[in-house]
Amino acid sequence: MIALTFRNPATLPILASIMLTLLCLISLGVGAGGTSLADLWHASGDTEILAISRLPRTLAAVLAGAGLAIAGLIMQAIARNRFVEPATAGTAQSAELGILLVTILWPAAALGWKALAASLAAVTGTALFLMTAHRLPATQPYLVPLFGLVYGGVIGAAATFIAWQTDLLQYLSVWSNGDFSGVLRGRYELLWLGAILVAVAWLIADRLTIMALGRETSIGLGIDYARMLQIGLVIIAVISAVTVVVIGIIPFVGLVVPNLVSRLMGDNMRATLPATALSGAILVLGCDILGRLIRFPYEIPVGTVMGVVGAILFLFLLFRRHTDA
Amino acid sequence: MIRIEQVSLQYGAAEILKNVSLTIPKGGVTALIGPNGAGKSSLLSLISRLQSLQAGSITIDDLPVDTTPSREMAKKIAILRQDNQVGSRLTVKELVGFGRFPHNRGHVTQADADMVGEALKLFDLTDLAGRFLETLSGGQRQRALVAMAFCQDTDYLLLDEPLNNLDMYFSRELMRLLRWIADERGKTIVTVLHDINYGGGFSDRIIAMKHGQVVADGPPRELVTTETLRLIYGFDIPVTLIDGQPVALPFTK
Amino acid sequence: MHNRGLIILALSALACIVCFMTLGLRGNLAFVLELRLVRLAALVEVGIAIAISTVVFQTVTANRILTPSIMGIDALYVFGQILLVFLFGGLAYATLDARLKFFGEIVLLMTMACGLILPMLRARWDTGLMLLCGVVVGVLFRSLHSLLARLIDPNDYAVVQTGSFVNFNDVETDLVLIASLLTAAALAGIWRARHILDIVALGRDAAIGLGIEWRKTQIACLLLVCALVAVSTTLVGPVAFLGLLLVALSERIVKTRRHAVLIPATALVSIIVLVGGQTLFQHGLGNSSTLGVVIEFAGGVVFLILLWRGSRT
Numbered sequence: 048m049i050a051l052t053f054r055n056p057a058t059l060p061i062l063a064s065i066m067l068t069l070l071c072l073i074s075l076g077v078g079a080g081g082t083s084l085a086d087l088w089h090a091s092g093d094t095e096i097l098a099i100s101r102l103p104r105t106l107a108a109v110l111a112g113a114g115l116a117i118a119g120l121i122m123q124a125i126a127r128n129r130f131v132e133p134a135t136a137g138t139a140q141s142a143e144l145g146i147l148l149v150t151i152l153w154p155a156a157a158l159g160w161k162a163l164a165a166s167l168a169a170v171t172g173t174a175l176f177l178m179t180a181h182r183l184p185a186t187q188p189y190l191v192p193l194f195g196l197v198y199g200g201v202i203g204a205a206a207t208f209i210a211w212q213t214d215l216l217q218y219l220s221v222w223s224n225g226d227f228s229g230v231l232r233g234r235y236e237l238l239w240l241g242a243i244l245v246a247v248a249w250l251i252a253d254r255l256t257i258m259a260l261g262r263e264t265s266i267g268l269g270i271d272y273a274r275m276l277q278i279g280l281v282i283i284a285v286i287s288a289v290t291v292v293v294i295g296i297i298p299f300v301g302l303v304v305p306n307l308v309s310r311l312m313g314d315n316m317r318a319t320l321p322a323t324a325l326s327g328a329i330l331v332l333g334c335d336i337l338g339r340l341i342r343f344p345y346e347i348p349v350g351t352v353m354g355v356v357g358a359i360l361f362l363f364l365l366f367r368r369h370t371d372a
Numbered sequence: 373m374i375r376i377e378q379v380s381l382q383y384g385a386a387e388i389l390k391n392v393s394l395t396i397p398k399g400g401v402t403a404l405i406g407p408n409g410a411g412k413s414s415l416l417s418l419i420s421r422l423q424s425l426q427a428g429s430i431t432i433d434d435l436p437v438d439t440t441p442s443r444e445m446a447k448k449i450a451i452l453r454q455d456n457q458v459g460s461r462l463t464v465k466e467l468v469g470f471g472r473f474p475h476n477r478g479h480v481t482q483a484d485a486d487m488v489g490e491a492l493k494l495f496d497l498t499d500l501a502g503r504f505l506e507t508l509s510g511g512q513r514q515r516a517l518v519a520m521a522f523c524q525d526t527d528y529l530l531l532d533e534p535l536n537n538l539d540m541y542f543s544r545e546l547m548r549l550l551r552w553i554a555d556e557r558g559k560t561i562v563t564v565l566h567d568i569n570y571g572g573g574f575s576d577r578i579i580a581m582k583h584g585q586v587v588a589d590g591p592p593r594e595l596v597t598t599e600t601l602r603l604i605y606g607f608d609i610p611v612t613l614i615d616g617q618p619v620a621l622p623f624t625k
Numbered sequence: 626m627h628n629r630g631l632i633i634l635a636l637s638a639l640a641c642i643v644c645f646m647t648l649g650l651r652g653n654l655a656f657v658l659e660l661r662l663v664r665l666a667a668l669v670e671v672g673i674a675i676a677i678s679t680v681v682f683q684t685v686t687a688n689r690i691l692t693p694s695i696m697g698i699d700a701l702y703v704f705g706q707i708l709l710v711f712l713f714g715g716l717a718y719a720t721l722d723a724r725l726k727f728f729g730e731i732v733l734l735m736t737m738a739c740g741l742i743l744p745m746l747r748a749r750w751d752t753g754l755m756l757l758c759g760v761v762v763g764v765l766f767r768s769l770h771s772l773l774a775r776l777i778d779p780n781d782y783a784v785v786q787t788g789s790f791v792n793f794n795d796v797e798t799d800l801v802l803i804a805s806l807l808t809a810a811a812l813a814g815i816w817r818a819r820h821i822l823d824i825v826a827l828g829r830d831a832a833i834g835l836g837i838e839w840r841k842t843q844i845a846c847l848l849l850v851c852a853l854v855a856v857s858t859t860l861v862g863p864v865a866f867l868g869l870l871l872v873a874l875s876e877r878i879v880k881t882r883r884h885a886v887l888i889p890a891t892a893l894v895s896i897i898v899l900v901g902g903q904t905l906f907q908h909g910l911g912n913s914s915t916l917g918v919v920i921e922f923a924g925g926v927v928f929l930i931l932l933w934r935g936s937r938t
Contacts, residue, residue: 257473266421268473269474270473314461
């Protein structure tokens with residue numbers, strides 16, 4: 048194994064910041080509108096495009112990526128298993144089911160109400176998963192993510208069935224495959240909620256780290272374990288739900304980013320949280336740009352690109368971990 | 373003072389603890405011994421509120437363990453569990469530093485840093501401070517966890533089989549340290565031990581449990597006798613005195 | 626037949642087939658019957674293919690919750706199809722002889738699947754890791770599939786009929802004949818090897834001790850599984866948890882793991898579920914296209930229960 052670790056905790060965040068800035072610039076310059084960055088610089092291009100579409104889209108990718116990475120980080124701490132994440136363990140699928148139900152029962156609901164319904168469904172679905180996950184034997188670490196994947200699949204199948212019966216399959220595919228191409232000013236701002244929750248996670252980073260050491264250690268250090276579980280659950284669920292409502296499911300971000308950062312920097316969240324958020328933003332924005340470029344001027348949804356990139360990264364992590372052990 | 377009154381614990385039909393009453397005054401080292409399944413670990417878990425009480429009451433310095441806010445308790449009592457697996461990728465220093473959490477709630481002061489430095493030195497971990505726990509041997513990890521409990525700087529320190537994974541050198545070192553912490557820092561130490569001779573050598577008092585009850589209680593010289601040990605373990609163990617210290621010799625065929 | 630369960634299953638399967646053929650007959654009898662016969666043949670083939678491939682796969686991997694679909698083999702097959710279209714273009718692909726194409730795809734699948742699974746079996750990974758890996762590989766190939774689907778011409782895409790959903794309604798009828806030959810050959814081969822499979826089920830060390838050529842047998846079994854997965858996927862699409870559901874159910878009914886009993890039992894249960902379910906959904910519950918989703922849902926739940934119970938013991 049390459050012993051690549053950053054002794055200086057500032058190294059990775061700085062590198063990540065530089066890279067993210069570059070990606071943001073590229074993202075602002077790439078699009079079917081034909082306005083290049085140079086045009087924007089000389090103010091000769093259509094700055095409207097920038098304000099209405101490209102800036103919101105870039106921000107949305109950054110916010111969604113950072114949020115999903117942190118949600119994954121917290122979920123892994125709570126489940127005490129490195130191979131789970133909200134998008135594949137039933138949280139996102141529950142959110143999807145929640146929006147679907149609210150769309151059927153109350154078609155005219157505003158986005159905010161849909162997000163609320165999605166959050167509630169996500170909390171329920173995730174709580175159920177975590178309750179089960181904690182009862183699975185710790186000696187078989189691969190059982191928990193597997194259980195999560197199939198659990199998510201079953202909830203997804205239920206959603207598909209309902210959508211099929213109610214002729215909403217088209218809608219469902221919008222939520223089940225993340226895509227930034229619909230992001231415009233005024234249609235993504237809900238994602239800032241995710242940023243707020245990331246800030247909350249930063250405030251309680253120490254407690255989250257201790258929580259990952261287990262219930263007994265947490266209680267021993269005077270942490271209200273049950274309360275922390277609830278807070279973590281809400282953060283995970285709301286970030287996932289908001290992302291599903293605005294963008295759709297983006298798989299693997301919450302899985303691979305925390306793992307990669309943990310390899311480099313360890314698991315002390317006070318130190319790793321910024322790097323994790325930044326790396327999540329980089330991954331999502333990078334995949335979105337890739338999706339815009341592969342078949343320019345047509346776009347490939349970020350969910351599809353991430354399905355390939357993320358799965359490869361995940362398999363890499365899996366093989367590496369297995370050969371390490 | 374830890375006051376345990378009429379505590380019982382049941383899992384389904386299995387009675388783990390039967391009406392246990394004990395007081396452990398402030399100061400000194402108390403060793404908890406007894407055969408496997410006697411209820412020692414359960415008692416420790418109840419005292420340290422890791423498990424909730426079913427019957428009876430436990431107070432520490434008159435604070436009931438089940439109703440006092442957990443945060444307050446964490447400044448009063450620290451516990452080292454038997455299980456020493458740490459899933460997180462933390463360095464030794466980070467882990468030991470988390471022992472300060474009940475005091476600093478994440479805002480590390482110079483005093484905290486000094487305390488961590490002292491703990492690393494005391495437990496011979498200074499050279500390992502930057503290493504990730506997963507790269508350590510079982511014994512090194514065990515020392516790191518004891519150092520973390522020490523850093524919590526509580527009046528009461530409970531340890532569940534702290535000598536697990538330690539070789540003879542570090543076992544003795546740890547027991548000497550515990551003795552030192554009790555004598556010089558005035559802490560109260562309660563530890564589950566499997567080797568009664570460490571109890572005989574380093575503790576002020578030995579409490580023996582069997583089948584969920586206290587069967588013997590007293591200073592080592594009174595307790596470590598062939599009769600008492602037969603009562604606890606059910607076979608004859610010769611005991612000899614070496615430099616005034618009773619030593620049990622269960623090694624004869 | 627020594628097993629009463631097997632007789633009951635055979636009779637029920639027969640009843641399902643009769644219902645499927647006769648219920649709600651209307652219009653041109655000859656035409657309708659012929660159409661139904663072809664679809665019946667397809668469903669029966671799918672049932673047998675899924676039954677054998679799942680049982681054999683479980684035997685050779687020494688595990689009861691692994692199935693070819695869970696390990697991503699059918700996703701691999703669908704991906705292989707679209708890969709060919711991507712590489713050669715839709716027109717060239719469409720003008721190829723259907724049977725030739727089918728065989729080409731099967732060979733491609735066999736190569737890819739063996740390249741993927743044999744190393745895992747060699748390294749004796751624990752089940753959990755293999756499962757997780759398989760599921761992720763499945764996700765990867767489904768994502769690659771949809772990625773390629775967006776990269777190729779929409780007209781080309783229409784050439785690749787098998788989508789990402791299982792559908793028992795629109796079976797690919799032109800391949801029924803060749804698929805039935807393949808299925809029959811596999812059935813005959815498996816029947817001859819049924820006692821060997823019982824030994825393989827004892828695990829690697831015991832099997833070698835009893836004189837089995839372990840590697841050869843393992844590879845042969847995997848190749849057979851691939852061919853059968855190709856048959857069922859070509860006809861109805863990827864089935865995910867169906868195989869698992871069928872084998873778990875059959876084992877309950879015949880209460881044995883002996884291949885001579887379990888394989889026919891699973892095949893019969895498959896026919897009952899597929900043909901009976903299709904009849905029921907067509908004539909009773911209206912929307913017949915949802916049978917696939919319902920089966921997947923039930924199969925997923927069964928999988929979770931098996932996983933849960935397996936981890937408890």
